[in-house]
Structure formats: structure tokens, C-alpha cells
Amino acid sequence: MSQSSSPIADLSYRHYDGPLNAPVARWWSIAKMTIQVAIKKKAFWGWSIVSSWWYLILLAVFWFMDNVAGTFGAPAEGGKNPFLSQIIWKDQFVHGFSYSQMILMVVALLVGAGSIANDNRSNALLVYLSKPASRFDYIFGKWLGVFLLISGVAITPMMIFYLYGYMSFQDYGFWSSAPWLFLKLILVALCSGAVHASLSLGISSLFNQGRIAGATYAGLYFLTYIFTGIMGGFNAIQSFGSDKPPTIIKQLFYCSVDGLQIGMAKLIIGTNGSPVFPGMTPGRGRRGGNQVDMSEFIIGIPHWQWIVPVTISVVAAGFLIAWSRVKAVEVVG
Amino acid sequence: MTNSLLKPSDSALHTSNIVSTVPLVSIRNLTVRYGSFVALNNFSCDIEAGCTGLLGPNGAGKTTLIKTILGFIQPESGEGDILGLNLKDRSREIRQRVGLMPEQDCHIPGLTAVGFVAYAGELAGMPADQALRRAHEVLEYSGLGEARYRNVETFSTGMKQRIKLAQAMIHGPKLLLLDEPTNGLDPKGREEMLELIADISKNKGVNVLISSHLLPDIEKVCDQVVVVMKGQLVKAGTVKSLRSIDGEPLDVDLREESPLFLAKMKDFGAKAISLGYSSYRVQMDGTREETMFKIMQAAQETNAQVRGIKLAQRSLEEVFLTAVGQ
Numbered sequence: 001m002s003q004s005s006s007p008i009a010d011l012s013y014r015h016y017d018g019p020l021n022a023p024v025a026r027w028w029s030i031a032k033m034t035i036q037v038a039i040k041k042k043a044f045w046g047w048s049i050v051s052s053w054w055y056l057i058l059l060a061v062f063w064f065m066d067n068v069a070g071t072f073g074a075p076a077e078g079g080k081n082p083f084l085s086q087i088i089w090k091d092q093f094v095h096g097f098s099y100s101q102m103i104l105m106v107v108a109l110l111v112g113a114g115s116i117a118n119d120n121r122s123n124a125l126l127v128y129l130s131k132p133a134s135r136f137d138y139i140f141g142k143w144l145g146v147f148l149l150i151s152g153v154a155i156t157p158m159m160i161f162y163l164y165g166y167m168s169f170q171d172y173g174f175w176s177s178a179p180w181l182f183l184k185l186i187l188v189a190l191c192s193g194a195v196h197a198s199l200s201l202g203i204s205s206l207f208n209q210g211r212i213a214g215a216t217y218a219g220l221y222f223l224t225y226i227f228t229g230i231m232g233g234f235n236a237i238q239s240f241g242s243d244k245p246p247t248i249i250k251q252l253f254y255c256s257v258d259g260l261q262i263g264m265a266k267l268i269i270g271t272n273g274s275p276v277f278p279g280m281t282p283g284r285g286r287r288g289g290n291q292v293d294m295s296e297f298i299i300g301i302p303h304w305q306w307i308v309p310v311t312i313s314v315v316a317a318g319f320l321i322a323w324s325r326v327k328a329v330e331v332v333g
Numbered sequence: 334m335t336n337s338l339l340k341p342s343d344s345a346l347h348t349s350n351i352v353s354t355v356p357l358v359s360i361r362n363l364t365v366r367y368g369s370f371v372a373l374n375n376f377s378c379d380i381e382a383g384c385t386g387l388l389g390p391n392g393a394g395k396t397t398l399i400k401t402i403l404g405f406i407q408p409e410s411g412e413g414d415i416l417g418l419n420l421k422d423r424s425r426e427i428r429q430r431v432g433l434m435p436e437q438d439c440h441i442p443g444l445t446a447v448g449f450v451a452y453a454g455e456l457a458g459m460p461a462d463q464a465l466r467r468a469h470e471v472l473e474y475s476g477l478g479e480a481r482y483r484n485v486e487t488f489s490t491g492m493k494q495r496i497k498l499a500q501a502m503i504h505g506p507k508l509l510l511l512d513e514p515t516n517g518l519d520p521k522g523r524e525e526m527l528e529l530i531a532d533i534s535k536n537k538g539v540n541v542l543i544s545s546h547l548l549p550d551i552e553k554v555c556d557q558v559v560v561v562m563k564g565q566l567v568k569a570g571t572v573k574s575l576r577s578i579d580g581e582p583l584d585v586d587l588r589e590e591s592p593l594f595l596a597k598m599k600d601f602g603a604k605a606i607s608l609g610y611s612s613y614r615v616q617m618d619g620t621r622e623e624t625m626f627k628i629m630q631a632a633q634e635t636n637a638q639v640r641g642i643k644l645a646q647r648s649l650e651e652v653f654l655t656a657v658g659q
Contacts, residue, residue, distance in 0.1 A: 015538055016467055016505025020458040023425040029455045037443045114442075122486075123439035127500060130403055130433035131456035132425040 023132030030133065030141025031148065038111040038149050047110065051103035052157030054096045059164060061277075062087075066168060080171065083277075089165060090178045091274045093158055093185055097192070097265050100154065101258035104192060105221050107153050112146040112200030113217050114210020116322060121208045125326065139322045143197050151193030158185045181269070188265045195261055195311065198318025205325035224256030231255075232299065239297040254302045260311050263302040272300030355417060356381050357508055357540050358402065363411030365397055365564075372397040374564035376411070380542060384534035386551030386572075387544040388653055389561035395544040396436065398561065399510050403428055416507055429458055432501030436512040436544075438493050440485040446472060447481040450499050457504035467503055475499040475529065491522040498529065502539065509533065511543045515550050523550070530554050552649040560656045568656035576646040582616035584608065584645045585628055588638035597631040614645050 038044050065083045116139075119125055128138050162182060165174045178184075200217055207213040231253040238245035254263035266273060275298075356379040365373040373394045387395045400406045402415055404424025413420035415427045441449050447468050454464030472481045475495045480488070485496060494514065501509055514530060515523045531554045534541045545551055551558060551572075558575055560568035568575065582604070587594060590611050598605040603617040603624070617624045625642060632639045647655075 014470070016459075016463075016503070018463050018467075018505075019460060020429060020504065021460070023429045023458060026456055029452075033441075033452055033455075040443070118442040122442050123435065123437045124441045126433070126435040126437065126439045127441060127453060128456065129405065130428060130431075130435070130501075131453065131504075132429040132458060133456050134425070 026133035026137040027141035031144035034145025048153045051100040054099035055157040055161045084172045108196035108200045109214040113214035116204040117207040117210045117213040147193040147197035150196045151189045154192045155189035194315045198315040202318030202321035205322040221257045228256040228259045250299045263307045266301045360413040364409045383556040384541045385557040386555035393561045394564040430507045432506035432509045434497045434501040434511045453500035454503040471499045490517045509541045548649045575652045580616045582645040585613045586641040587611040591637040593635035594637040
């Protein structure tokens with residue numbers, strides 16, 4: 001069967017008697033391949049870069065305010081830049097993370113939605129499970145690959161911005177105001193990776209076409225996103241109205257794919273959030289024509305008592321759906 | 334019912350890596366159910382080294398047996414040893430020593446042929462560098478050398494069959510399980526695939542279990558046959574022994590039809606029948622040489638010209654149809 005025109009000099013087939021690793025922990029090979037296949041896609045790199053758009057704006061704004069605009073106007077106390085003096089640094093990461101949510105979802109579609117669905121279509125499970133890889137190896141390997149990719153995409157711009165802030169804004173409390181921020185940011189990114197990986201794989205396992213799985217995941221994301229938007233709208237209207245917004249609205253705001261992640265980010269980082277830039281405060285409401293209280297307008301940290309169990313449940317549910325769907329053999333009744 | 338196959342052919346014995354006294358596959362009283370449907374019913378058999386054909390009509394339980402061997406399906410009851418490893422608690426080790434070429438098209442999306450086969454090697458436990466080197470070798474051997482950098486999704490049916498074989502043998506399995514390996518192939522492709530399987534089995538020291546309902550394929554490459562019907566073993570043995578006919582009759586071809594020859598053989602006390610036109614089947618007591626002597630004597634006395642004499646054998650199709658009771 002061998003072909004003499006081959007560029008390989010030695011064409012003689014031999015039985016393989018080289019080393020074989022113990023038949024355990026095949027999930028790492030599967031995770032590596034999931035990552036390798038994803039990073040070959042140009043779209044993955046494109047959307048990953050786009051996901052950092054808000055951090056790029058922040059970098060530009062802070063560089064400008066530090067190096068150009070800081071020379072204008074009266075300096076703040078101690079000769080500091082008045083703009084930078086008002087910045088709550090950890091909130092900038094919450095903003096950057098929030099604004100990248102939709103794009104992280106697109107990245108999850110690219111790397112996760114087709115991950116199991118396309119394997120179902122091509123009967124790849126027979127290849128995986130006929131080797132010494134278990135169902136757990138397969139699902140966990142896929143999950144780990146998607147998790148690492150999305151976590152990586154989420155964390156990279158955070159770290160670049162963190163590095164810039166750490167090197168440039170120590171005088172403005174970048175480090176001293178949140179000494180554990182670095183580790184908390186890693187945790188935020190990992191949390192995002194876990195949610196996206198579980199949901200995308202869980203949904204992917206239900207289909208045998210990546211596109212349909214992707215459309216379903218996107219549908220889930222946008223339906224819950226609209227719900228979050230409606231809750232945010234209620235909160236804003238009530239903040240300007242005669243009554244304080246009910247607490248339940250501020251909690252329901254986080255009941256979406258990106259809401260869960262933003263809520264967890266606020267919880268982990270330990271901030272209620274703040275306006276994007278200093279001076280961007282809400283207008284005057286009807287309650288005596290006074291300035292609306294920021295604590296009412298901003299949707300603060302969700303109660304950990306529900307958001308942590310719900311997030312863990314969502315992650316576990318995605319994994320369990322995949323577990324129940326992935327089988328080497330279709331069992332007929 | 335436990336049937337033990339006869340010893341495999343000499344070539345298989347010489348090339349096998351398995352000690353011939355230990356069966357490759359030993360299944361005892363295996364029962365597998367899909368809900369209320371019994372796919373394997375108290376199935377027992379021993380499969381020895383060499384190339385074995387697993388024959389049976391559709392739905393007989395061939396694929397179920399293969400999937401049970403691989404640990405895809407947990408049997409309801411029964412025991413089994415594959416390459417000396419217990420079926421129930423060492424399925425991972427079994428899968429590391431066994432290669433599966435599934436019936437269905439299967440590949441991993443987004444990979445080139447060499448990437449796919451090397452990845453299959455890594456999954457089997459090969460170090461990445463060894464897997465890549467070996468993937469090139471196996472693809473060359475399978476006749477896919479020039480297509481190795483093509484995406485597998487662009488392959489033709491014949492190429493997909495070949496790459497399924499390549500990914501099954503990348504890690505040097507001791508036992509190859511081939512499920513309908515010639516499915517969907519044109520006559521030339523089928524011939525080439527059978528040659529490849531015969532070479533793997535006879536010259537490369539790999540034991541092969543082929544599941545098929547295509548009897549000519551089995552007849553061409555297998556030393557032994559296991560016939561399965563309704564989840565039970567109905568026949569097992571070497572191809573040679575199964576095809577042989579009791580009393581070892583001889584088939585005689587004459588130049589032209591000769592009723593006198595037939596009558597003469599009967600006069601000699603032989604059981605002789607006409608097989609049509611100038612062929613006759615002759616069976617006599619005594620040695621084969623004595624029978625041949627009588628045949629030549631009868632031909633001489635009746636002026637018949639003998640064109641050929643051979644040991645009468647049944648076709649595998651006859652064996653199969655008899656076994657399954659049709």
C-alpha cells in the first residue's frame with residue numbers, strides 16, 4: 001500500500017512498541033486539542049481583540065488625562081490630577097468586564113457551541129471513547145479547553161490595564177485602594193469562563209450541528225439580556241420617580257447570562273459600581289427636585305446568598321446536561 | 334454454550350504477539366440488553382489469535398459484541414477477558430490495547446488527516462512527538478500519504494474508510510476490531526481494503542476481528558469464523574474446518590459429461606453424484622489416495638478424460654445459511 005513517491009524515506013510499516021502513557025487523565029489531551037482547534041480560527045483572535053475594546057478606551061482616556069489634560073485647570077490637593085483623583089480603580093475593571101460580556105458570548109459561540117455538537121455530527125465520540133478516554137475525560141477536557149480560552153480572553157485585557165494602572169497610578173491609590181485586586185480579577189475571569197464553558201457545552205451536547213447549538217445559546221443569552229434590560233429600565237425609572245426602586249428589581253437585574261457574571265464580578269471585586277467617569281451622575285428626580293441618590297440609581301452588589309448558589313448551579317447544570325447526553329452508544333428501548 | 338475455535342493458521346501463529354494458548358477474547362455467558370431487547374443472550378465464545386470473522390445477519394448482535402468488548406455497554410450478566418484483561422473492571426486498559434474501526438463515518442471536525450490520526454494516538458497514550466511520527470507512517474501504509482494534510486471532512490468514502498483504519502492502528506493495538514470495513518467501497522476500493530487487512534493480519538502480527546455480513550470478504554481474509562444469530566453463538570471454527578464436508582469427498586471435473594463414469598464409480602462402491610454437466614462428487618471409504626486411484630481407474634475404463642480433482646468444500650455462504658437455519 002505504501003507509495004514509492006512519498007517524501008518520507010522509510011516507508012516500512014512497523015508495529016508500534018514505543019511508550020504508552022497510563023490510561024488516565026486523557027482530559028488534558030482533549031483540552032489541548034480543543035484549544036488548538038480554536039486558536040486556528042481567525043475569528044477567535046478577531047473577537048478576542050474586540051472584547052477588550054473598553055479597556056483600550058480606558059487606556060487612551062487615562063493616558064490622555066494623565067499626560068495631556070492633567071496640565072490644564074487647577075490641580076487637586078497635593079498637586080494631583082483632579083480627574084484621576086476621583087477614579088475608583090476597581091470599578092473600571094467592572095465596567096470593562098461588563099462591556100465585554102456580549103463579545104465574550106460570541107467567543108463562547110466560536111469555541112464552545114460547536115464543540116460537542118460537531119462531534120455528534122461526525123461521530124467523533126466513537127473515536128474518543130474507543131481510546132482509553134472516559135466520558136468524564138471527554139466532557140471535562142472539552143469544558144476545560146473552553147474554560148481556559150474564555151478565561152484567557154477575559155483576563156488578558158484586564159491584566160494589561162492592571163499593569164498600566166499599577167505602573168502609572170500608584171499615587172492615585174491604584175494599589176493601596178484594592179491590594180487584592182489582582183487575584184480578584186483572576187477569579188472574575190475564571191468565573192466568566194466557567195459559566196460560558198458550561199452553558200455552551202451543555203447546549204452544544206443537545207444538538208448535532210454547531211450552528212443550531214450556537215443559535216440556541218445566543219437566543220438564551222439575548223432573551224435573558226432583554227430581561228436584564230427591562231429590570232435595569234424599571235430601576236432607572238423608579239430612581240427618578242417618587243418611590244425608591246424595590247430591592248427585588250435590583251436582584252432580578254442579575255438574572256441573565258451576563259447579569260450573573262457581572263453580579264459575581266461585583267461580589268468578588270467588592271464594589272457596588274459607580275458612574276463610568278467622574279461627573280457622570282444621574283439628573284434630578286421628582287423627589288423634591290433633588291439630585292437622585294446614587295445608591296438608588298446604581299444597581300449594587302447582589303446578595304451572595306442567591307447569586308453564588310445560582311452561578312454554581314448554572315455551571316453544574318451545563319456539565320450535567322452534557323454528561324447525560326454524551327454516550328458512545330445510542331441505547332434503544 | 335462455549336465453543337473453542339481450532340488453532341489458527343500457521344502464519345497467524347508465527348506472527349501473533351499473543352501466546353497462542355491464551356484466547357485473545359474469552360466471553361462467558363454474556364447477556365446484554367437494550368431495554369427489553371436482548372442483544373446478546375448468554376453468549377459465550379473464545380477467539381484465538383489470527384484473523385477472525387464475526388458473521389451474522391443484521392441485528393444479530395455483532396456490533397453489540399464489539400461495543401461490549403470496548404466497555405461501551407455494561408453487560409447485564411456474564412464475564413469476559415480481552416487480551417487477558419477483565420471486561421468489567423479493566424475496560425480502559427483493554428481500549429489501550431485494542432483499536433476500533435467503527436462502521437459509521439467518524440472523524441474529529443477541523444483536523445487534517447495527520448492531525449486526526451496523531452490526536453487519536455495521543456488519546457491512546459502515545460507521547461505527542463511519537464504520535465505525529467507514527468501518524469505519518471500509518472497514513473502512508475494506509476495509502477493516504479498524499480492526502481495527509483487535507484481536512485478529513487473533504488475525504489471520499491474510500492478515504493474515510495482508510496483513515497478510520499489508520500486511527501485504529503496508530504497506537505499499535507494487539508487486536509483490531511473492524512466493523513464492516515468494506516462498507517460503501519467500490520469493487521477496487523474493497524479489494525484494496527481487504528488486501529490491507531490481510532497484510533495487517535498475516536504480515537504485521539496484528540490480530541483482527543472483522544464484523545461483516547459480506548461473506549466473500551470474510552472468506553478472503555479470515556482464518557476463523559464466529560457466526561452469531563439472535564445474540565447467540567451458532568457456529569465457530571476455522572474457515573477450513575467449517576468448509577470441509579464429512580467424509581472428505583472429492584470433486585471430479587471431466588472433459589465431458591459421462592454417465593458411464595458415474596455408474597462405474599457406483600460399481601466401485603462410491604457415493605457419487607452429478608454436480609451438473611461434467612462435474613461429479615465422489616466419496617469412498619478408505620484413504621484419499623485410494624479414492625483417487627479408483628477415480629482414475631473408472632475414467633480409464635469408461636474413456637473419460639479427467640481435467641481436475643479437488644477436495645470438495647462448501648462455500649462459506651452454505652456454512653452460514655446452514656448455521657442460521659435457512
